[in-house]
Amino acid sequence: MSTLIVYESMFGATHAVAEEIASGIRRRNDVTVVSVHDLDPEQVPEADLIVLGAPTHVHGLSTPVSRENAALVGLDSYSGLQLEHDQNPIGMAEWLERAQLPADAGFAVFDTRIRGPRLLVGSAAHHVASLLHTRGIDLVAPPTSFFVMDNHRLEPGERERASAWGAELGLPQPKPFDAVLDPTPATPASLVVGHDGSAQADDALTTALDLAAALSAPVMIVRAWSIDTAPRGALFHDGYASPFSEVDARVRELLIEETRAIRERHPGVAVEFQGVLGQPAEVLIEVSRRARMLVVGSRGRGGFAALMLGSVSEQCVRHAACPVLVVRPSGRDLDDERS
Ligand SMILES: Cc1cc2nc3c(=O)[nH]c(=O)nc-3n(C[C@H](O)[C@H](O)[C@H](O)COP(=O)(O)O)c2cc1C
Structure with a gap:
């Protein structure tokens, strides 16, 4: 089984999680880890499993404006952060918009975000799951979050959790998981x-x-x-x-x-x-x-x-x-x- 992990990252947390997931999956599969900036969305290679990861910005996926704000945070010498890239290239949302995704692949999504109720802090992974769902793509696992601290660095233990999640994803024949569809049912009289x-x-x-x-x-x-x-x-x-x-x-x-x-x-x-x-x-x-x-x-x-x-x-x-x-x-x- 071959796996492709595509990630977006400003300060390195989502990139680090992507590498840990890969290390977990690698025990069983071939894995390629690649940034959204380095993979032409129109040339996505065939893979059995595609894992998409992104940082949560303003409750969902990053936008050009949120990435500019992130870059300002990263450029502040007191932040101690190092930007993954020096311009403001595309994010996962723009990449997905143009992506030609292999029809037969299984899909899984993750994000990095602040720990807290999803309704309050949002989740890029759920945003990606919704976008995939509108294209008729269901997931093989629930969207998963890995938590960062206020300084945008991963909480202790999150790398290990990412590796364990990867190992689980790499198990054969995961079942489709319907992540997004959650409407209110009508009453029996209606x-x-x-x-x-x-x-x-x-x-x-x-x-x-x-x-x-x-x-x-x-x-x-x-x-x-x-x-x-x-x-x-x-x-x-x-x-x-x-x-x-x-x-x-x-x-x-x-x-x-x-x-x-x-x-x-x-x-x-x-x-x-x-x-x-x-x-x-x-x-x-x-x-x-x-x-x-x-x-x-x-x-x-x-x-x-x-x-x-x-x-x-x-x-x-x-x-x-x-x-x-x-x-x-x-x-x-x-x-x-x-x-
Ligand atoms: C402009 C901006 C907006 C953010 N908005 C949110 C948010 O709405 N919810 C949240 O949980 N985290 C938010 N964060 C924190 C990010 O989730 C955190 O920076 C990210 O997980 C770090 O991943 P990265 O190092 O891969 O960029 C925001 C960060 C920035 C820079």
């Missing part, structure tokens, strides 16, 4: 309806609300989002990457606005909303696991991916745990569907 902003989603929502009114059932309206479909301006603000929970909230606000006109025709129905990072079919199946029914349009904004994977409605019909109602397009959309 109807769940997917809404991607398309005209057919409006038809599905109308049908779901009609049914809910007749059944006196609540409705949960769900929109899945990805890096490609996130609302304009929601992913970054002031040069920083937004936490995904903020993007979820923005997607939810849009969902509320865009469904208002249809909902106002069904004032008696209790409605909840959810914006979730993930692939639409997976999100809808997960949210509706215990629900009374899942309602979807027969075709939404699927595009090329839908042709490859089957439409979201097809995947829901095949894999959902609850009954699924697929709403055919109303007359005005039939011409679009045929063309």
